[in-house]
Amino acid sequence: MLDPRRAHRLIVYGGSFDPPHRAHIELPRQVADAIGADGVLYVPAGQPPHKSRSLTDATHRLAMLRAALRDVDRVAIDTVEIDRHDVTYTVETLQHLRDTLGDDIDLRLLIGADMAASFYDWREPRRILRLAEVVVAMRPPWTMASLLVELPDDLTDDERRAWSERIVDTHVIDVSSTALRTALRAGDYDAATIRDHLDPAVLAYIRANNLYK
Secondary structure (H helix, E strand, O other): OOOHHHOOEEEEEEEOOOOOOHHHHHHHHHHHHHHOOOEEEEEEOOEOOOOOOOOOOHHHHHHHHHHHOOOOOOEEEOOHHHHHOOEOOHHHHHHHHHHHHOOOOEEEEEEEHHHHHOHHHOOOHHHHHHHOEEEEEEOOOOOHHHHHHHOOOOOOHHHHHHHHHOEEEOOOOOOOHHHHHHHHHOOOOOOHHHHHHOOHHHHHHHHHOOOOO
């Protein structure tokens, strides 16, 4: 298990993980290898401001994430957002990590291209960039050109150039939490999407606790 306090470069990877699936494990590892990070710090969401649906109880999501990561090296979990019991914002989480881990560690916030396109709508986006460098996992149909078009027109040339340098191409893992929840809700536990993308220990936990019904 990774000790974040001993890392030189650390990927911060947030999400609802509802449920955690194969892409949640493989994508950040790809990025970690690409940028030479020591490991990945998972931050399961409490109640994100952008989520319109209710999330599965945090206790269950945390248990599933721990099950999914049980045999994965170079990973750790921080429960700061779950522990807040309130709406959580990325800038607050990163400030917590800076306060906890210090200023010497190289924090890299991993987000998808779709999130990068709306980054300047987040709370205090430029403060986020002071707290951690952003890494963008680029997957089709997104391209560097399509992402840059979505960024605000008033960015400086240096700011726009910085975004082009934050992009990391990743291998496509075709799975979505929405599709998994749909199959789980139907009790279709032998469906290919579940068999291929859910860890058996995670599926066993879901069935034992009758989740997503």
